[in-house]
Amino acid sequence: MEDDRVPWLATLRDDRALLGRASTAQRVAEILRTRITEGALLPGTRLSEEMIGTALGVSRNTLREAFRLLVHERLVVHELNRGVFVRVLDVEDVIDLYRVRRTLECAAVRDARPASATALAALEAALLEGERAATEQRWADVATANMRFHQAIAALAGSPRIAEIMRQTLAEIRLAFHVIAAPRAFHQPYLARHRDLLELIRAGDADRAHDVLDDYLRTAERQLVEAYAERMPRRVPAPR
Amino acid sequence: MEDDRVPWLATLRDDRALLGRASTAQRVAEILRTRITEGALLPGTRLSEEMIGTALGVSRNTLREAFRLLVHERLVVHELNRGVFVRVLDVEDVIDLYRVRRTLECAAVRDARPASATALAALEAALLEGERAATEQRWADVATANMRFHQAIAALAGSPRIAEIMRQTLAEIRLAFHVIAAPRAFHQPYLARHRDLLELIRAGDADRAHDVLDDYLRTAERQLVEAYAERMPRRVPAPR
DNA sequence: GCATATTTGTCCGTATGTATA
DNA sequence: CTATACATACGGACAAATATG
Numbered sequence: 001m002e003d004d005r006v007p008w009l010a011t012l013r014d015d016r017a018l019l020g021r022a023s024t025a026q027r028v029a030e031i032l033r034t035r036i037t038e039g040a041l042l043p044g045t046r047l048s049e050e051m052i053g054t055a056l057g058v059s060r061n062t063l064r065e066a067f068r069l070l071v072h073e074r075l076v077v078h079e080l081n082r083g084v085f086v087r088v089l090d091v092e093d094v095i096d097l098y099r100v101r102r103t104l105e106c107a108a109v110r111d112a113r114p115a116s117a118t119a120l121a122a123l124e125a126a127l128l129e130g131e132r133a134a135t136e137q138r139w140a141d142v143a144t145a146n147m148r149f150h151q152a153i154a155a156l157a158g159s160p161r162i163a164e165i166m167r168q169t170l171a172e173i174r175l176a177f178h179v180i181a182a183p184r185a186f187h188q189p190y191l192a193r194h195r196d197l198l199e200l201i202r203a204g205d206a207d208r209a210h211d212v213l214d215d216y217l218r219t220a221e222r223q224l225v226e227a228y229a230e231r232m233p234r235r236v237p238a239p240r
Numbered sequence: 241m242e243d244d245r246v247p248w249l250a251t252l253r254d255d256r257a258l259l260g261r262a263s264t265a266q267r268v269a270e271i272l273r274t275r276i277t278e279g280a281l282l283p284g285t286r287l288s289e290e291m292i293g294t295a296l297g298v299s300r301n302t303l304r305e306a307f308r309l310l311v312h313e314r315l316v317v318h319e320l321n322r323g324v325f326v327r328v329l330d331v332e333d334v335i336d337l338y339r340v341r342r343t344l345e346c347a348a349v350r351d352a353r354p355a356s357a358t359a360l361a362a363l364e365a366a367l368l369e370g371e372r373a374a375t376e377q378r379w380a381d382v383a384t385a386n387m388r389f390h391q392a393i394a395a396l397a398g399s400p401r402i403a404e405i406m407r408q409t410l411a412e413i414r415l416a417f418h419v420i421a422a423p424r425a426f427h428q429p430y431l432a433r434h435r436d437l438l439e440l441i442r443a444g445d446a447d448r449a450h451d452v453l454d455d456y457l458r459t460a461e462r463q464l465v466e467a468y469a470e471r472m473p474r475r476v477p478a479p480r
Numbered sequence: 481g482c483a484t485a486t487t488t489g490t491c492c493g494t495a496t497g498t499a500t501a
Numbered sequence: 502c503t504a505t506a507c508a509t510a511c512g513g514a515c516a517a518a519t520a521t522g
Contacts, residue, residue, distance in 0.1 A: 049487075050487075061301060099398075107343045157343065322498085
């Protein structure tokens with residue numbers, strides 16, 4: 001009730017200045033999306049219509065429209081007569097999300113030969129960004145660059161729809177990363193594999209690139225699932 | 241303004257009686273979805289909030305919620321301050337949709353070996369349904385069974401998200417089928433290939449099944465693209 | 481288990497901005 | 502340029518469900 005006792009509300013208020021163009025609902029959704037993927041709004045958090053509405057200075061109707069957008073992106077869940085909550089992924093979700101990733105990313109590297117110059121440039125940019133962030137100990141940025149690298153992998157398919165599906169899949173997986181205690185130990189080792197991947201793709205060795213990527217993704221999935229088992233030994237059967 | 245001059249509004253009114261269960265928005269979306277996939281609401285048609293709202297007796301807020309659902313399914317497009325329109329697919333869309341289909345369906349048959357009993361049952365059910373509809377000359381039902389067969393193919397992956405993506409992809413492709421003059425000539429020849437596919441999958445010959453499916457999808461895509469070239473020799477550059 | 485307060489669900493009326501004839 | 506039609510967004514109202522004491 002007391003607004004100032006909720007830590008992320010103050011930062012939400014600051015965003016009002018940034019509310020510039022596009023529909024109000026979309027702008028509100030963008031703000032909440034950022035807060036969620038950054039981890040400021042942790043999974044399970046309830047998003048009260050009253051609180052956020054007054055904090056952002058938008059009406060309830062508009063806010064509900066923004067919620068709908070986020071529900072479609074699976075970043076929040078809507079429970080009837082209870083409101084919306086930041087999505088809590090369970091292990092099944094993580095496994096399924098990696099199934100989607102393997103399907104799309106592996107198909108992209110296998111079928112898209114040769115890779116276009118712009119696609120290679122995007123891969124390289126993400127890789128360098130990640131390496132730089134790693135040397136400067138910015139682990140959150142390493143994670144972001146990681147996402148961008150895999151987005152670029154999917155972009156090899158040259159399909160707008162596959163790119164869009166990948167975007168949503170990666171945004172969803174981000175929800176799972178919040179259970180990772182040490183982002184450095186998790187993300188950093190993959191940088192070397194990114195470099196290997198890029199070289200194989202650049203050399204046109206699609207088959208080997210495919211195998212490396214498949215192994216990469218299975219390793220990452222296993223690591224994430226194990227982290228889940230540690231952090232969430234038992235899930236509550238969900239309130240109601 | 242004069243409701244009776246718009247042919248599909250009358251049928252919409254009849255649906256009011258069917259507004260029984262589930263959330264109002266979902267029921268409205270279901271009605272519109274049916275009208276669209278059946279072809280009663282042709283691509284490009286504008287869906288006015290006022291008209292449909294009064295015709296169905298629901299408020300604009302509720303109607304907008306229904307629109308959101310359909311926008312997410314890509315059956316309609318939302319243009320800022322202009323409203324929603326039944327989606328018009330262009331050739332690029334058809335090509336991209338088939339790219340998604342090939343990626344998902346081919347991966348499903350290749351990786352999901354052996355196929356589960358329930359998955360095989362779903363494939364067989366859709367196949368029989370299609371064959372029966374064909375002998376009874378119900379071509380619209382042949383098309384529906386066709387969709388169901390491919391939905392079952394994607395289900396071989398055992399992934400809820402892939403199933404969902406496939407659902408949306410097939411719904412979107414339906415929009416393209418409206419340019420097909422002779423549904424019989426288009427859908428019927430594929431029934432034999434469906435049977436071949438089922439046998440290969442059942443026998444566990446994933447590699448050959450993959451090749452057959454890949455060829456199948458490329459043929460269908462080509463046929464659809466050619467139909468597009470005939471029916472829509474020149475697309476208007478879109479209003480605005 | 482019950483009564484109360486809070487929150488969401490649904491809908492309306494209206495003012496404002498935007499696109500189109 | 503003006504007029505019209507429409508979508509956007511707000512605020513308020515009330516019912517229904519839920520949470521709290």
